[in-house]
Ligand SMILES: *[C@@H]1O[C@H](CO)[C@@H](O)[C@H](O)[C@H]1NC(C)=O
């Protein structure tokens with residue numbers, strides 16, 4: 134990390150560096166679990182106050198992980214006879230909980246230190262609270278505030294020298310939160326945040342604000358007129374535009390230029406009914422009049438620019454404004470709950486009734502939602518709600534307050550998941566972000582909270598729209614989170630994670646950092662083999678390679694819009710994340726899918742000798758996708774358009790809630806970890822998915838790299854197996870398709886009662902587990918049930934999708 138410390142800190146660092154070097158001369162012994170915190174783009178800040186109290190989470194080593202993995206695979210693989218035979222929390226604890234010896238070591242360490250601490254239920258995490266000075270002493274490290282530049286600005290107290298624990302303690306742990314990553318919400322297009330300045334003089338032709346806002350076949354543009362004397366117009370419509378400079382403008386003419394030389398000519402007489410106006414600052418202190426207008430009947434799905442000229446009362450005209458001054462835009466229909474219902478054939482407002490059917494959106498870093506906005510959203514979208522579940526269940530201290538700081542991520546997640554899964558009990562699982570100094574690590578806190586929650590009521594589906602660059606976080610952390618997801622899988626909980634909004638090369642290309650185009654940068658937790666990563670699509674009329682084909686004899690102009698990869702260079706605002714993990718190997722359920730992809734004759738991936746190297750044996754993502762752009766959300770009293778895999782993720786989560794409902798109503802266990810089911814369905818019932826075959830993810834949010842991954846027939850590293858045909862999947866789930874093993878219901882039936890869940894000790898004992906646990910307290914085992922819990926992941930991937938505030942989006946519903 135670059136040093137931006139004060140001289141005194143710098144000196145301290147040097148001193149520490151020397152002492153560390155001398156105390157551990159053998160570099161081979163360096164264990165990366167204890168490295169100092171490091172995240173790209175973060176800088177060191179001030180020293181924390183020695184008395185300030187902070188929380189640290191220690192992750193204890195767990196046992197029997199290969200067996201856990203085998204069970205997780207068996208219960209989620211439709212071809213296994215153990216499909217759906219989930220384990221309870223108690224069983225998982227019995228299987229994987231830390232050894233008594235490790236618990237004793239950690240307990241003794243904390244007791245001797247005299248700090249206040251508590252263990253998670255399974256004793257697999259310990260959280261302690263102590264002053265900065267005490268933490269520095271206990272962990273033999275030095276702490277510093279460290280800040281990310283991203284917005285909102287976040288500062289965390291983290292180790293800036295390696296952590297040094299007594300050997301006994303170190304060997305009992307996977308790691309501690311002092312070097313854990315911080316998932317940050319990343320704002321999109323921060324580079325275009327400056328208000329646009331119109332020159333005060335020196336032009337003749339009108340000047341259009343570079344951003345044209347488009348949606349639903351409408352274009353909205355802002356412009357300033359220039360008079361014959363070259364000065365910006367300050368006169369109002371009523372006074373007569375440019376009347377004070379001698380010659381009045383009587384009308385404008387706009388040319389809307391779409392791809393392939395399609396030009397629409399729009400005559401705009403100067404009239405209050407066609408033009409809006411307001412006074413704005415041009416460059417310097419000069420005011421000028423900013424006009425706005427809306428042009429209708431624009432072709433959707435086409436790259437679009439506008440030029441403008443003015444006519445004076447003497448019959449003369451200016452030249453057209455410069456076409457390259459205006460950014461291309463792509464009019465597309467707005468995405469609304471009604472639109473999604475129609476597109477994916479989901480019955481709108483179909484209530485979910487099973488009391489066990491609960492879902493959760495994980496929120497971090499102080500993202501709130503506004504209940505009043507949620508009501509307004511339901512009203513304007515025509516969504517019915519039922520009194521008992523109208524409001525989400527909220528967990529955590531970031532409770533929604535009317536008028537509080539709103540999070541675009543939180544608003545999007547809650548509005549769409551509730552709209553698309555009516556009457557489902559929805560949890561807003563908020564993990565404190567900024568307010569409490571002691572909550573330094575929301576991600577690990579969330580894992581602990583989810584694991585500790587009463588499993589008879591906990592959500593069956595978790596939607597997580599946060600992610601970060603896999604290469605920037607400690608391996609121990611990723612492996613540990615992966616095991617936590619596996620523990621959820623074995624308990625029948627589905628975890629959906631957004632695949633990211635920056636294409637294959639990742640968020641570091643934001644702000645035009647094209648040097649990061651050199652390699653793919655996969656994002657975690659979407660690369661965990663135990664989550665379902667959700668990518669993004671957008672609608673296009675070029676959804677098949679034949680669309681747009683032109684020769685002397687034929688021109689193909691496809692009329693139907695269908696899904697292509699969501700990509701910023703096609704008007705998707707964001708680009709679907711996807712690629713291959715460097716840390717996690719390709720899981721069994723993807724073998725054929727990825728082999729098929731890599732072998733495609735139309736080469737959707739960079740050549741094996743290309744400098745853009747990716748790990749062909751790594752876990753490929755995303756797994757599935759859905760429309761991700763131009764969602765209308767209700768925010769601060771109006772509709773705004775937002776885009777991101779953060780939008781497609783809660784949508785898929787809502788679909789999963791409906792599929793779980795079908796199973797629960799049939800007395801079957803929920804779908805649990807989805808990937809083996811989804812991949813086998815894609816193979817046996819390809820009609821259940823819309824295969825996305827056009828597009829690629831070489832772009833980022835704004836700029837495009839040369840390389841990325843292409844869409845292809847079947848699975849691909851941009852949209853996975855494509856988007857679900859909701860109704861087809863529902864019928865297949867109803868028919869019990871996807872499982873070849875024993876009937877799902879049978880061994881489970883005792884566990885799926887809708888009322889009191891049997892408690893662990895009353896369940897049947899699984900011979901398998903008993904064998905494994907031998908003498909251990911093998912009282913409790915088996916049958917798997919209906920419990921679920923959520924876990925999540927933490928980092929807002931999504932925020933990146935809000936259109937910058939500069940663009941105002943017109944409601945068009
Ligand atoms: C920290 O570790 C160094 C090197 O092993 C050791 O000399 C020092 O005593 C330790 N400091 C504390 C406070 O434990």
Ligand SMILES: *[C@@H]1O[C@H](CO)[C@@H](O)[C@H](O)[C@H]1NC(C)=O
Pocket residue numbers: 353406407408409410425426427
């Ligand atoms: C101009 O902008 C104002 C405020 O944003 C809006 O109310 C009005 O409808 C717009 N006028 C046109 C013609 O688009």
Ligand SMILES: *[C@@H]1O[C@H](CO)[C@@H](O)[C@H](O)[C@H]1NC(C)=O
Pocket residue numbers: 455456457458
């Ligand atoms: C149009 O604008 C571009 C970018 O500002 C500039 O490079 C170009 O010279 C302009 N063309 C004309 C004809 O003014």
Ligand SMILES: *[C@@H]1O[C@H](CO)[C@@H](O)[C@H](O)[C@H]1NC(C)=O
Pocket residue numbers: 484485486487488519522556558
């Ligand atoms: C909503 O769900 C509850 C159970 O959570 C159920 O009792 C109720 O009937 C459902 N409402 C509707 C309208 O189906």
Ligand SMILES: *[C@@H]1O[C@H](CO)[C@@H](O)[C@H](O)[C@H]1NC(C)=O
Pocket residue numbers: 714715716717718719748749750751
């Ligand atoms: C590729 O992935 C595999 C499986 O995770 C891993 O063992 C290997 O080290 C990775 N290779 C590279 C070059 O990252």
Ligand SMILES: *[C@@H]1O[C@H](CO)[C@@H](O)[C@H](O)[C@H]1NC(C)=O
Pocket residue numbers: 741742
């Ligand atoms: C890639 O490079 C290696 C070594 O130069 C060569 O043997 C191999 O044939 C190349 N692969 C392809 C597909 O060209």
Ligand SMILES: *[C@@H]1O[C@H](CO)[C@@H](O)[C@H](O)[C@H]1NC(C)=O
Pocket residue numbers: 889890891892893894
């Ligand atoms: C679970 O079993 C224990 C011990 O038999 C009993 O005390 C407890 O009430 C039971 N809990 C439930 C929910 O049945």
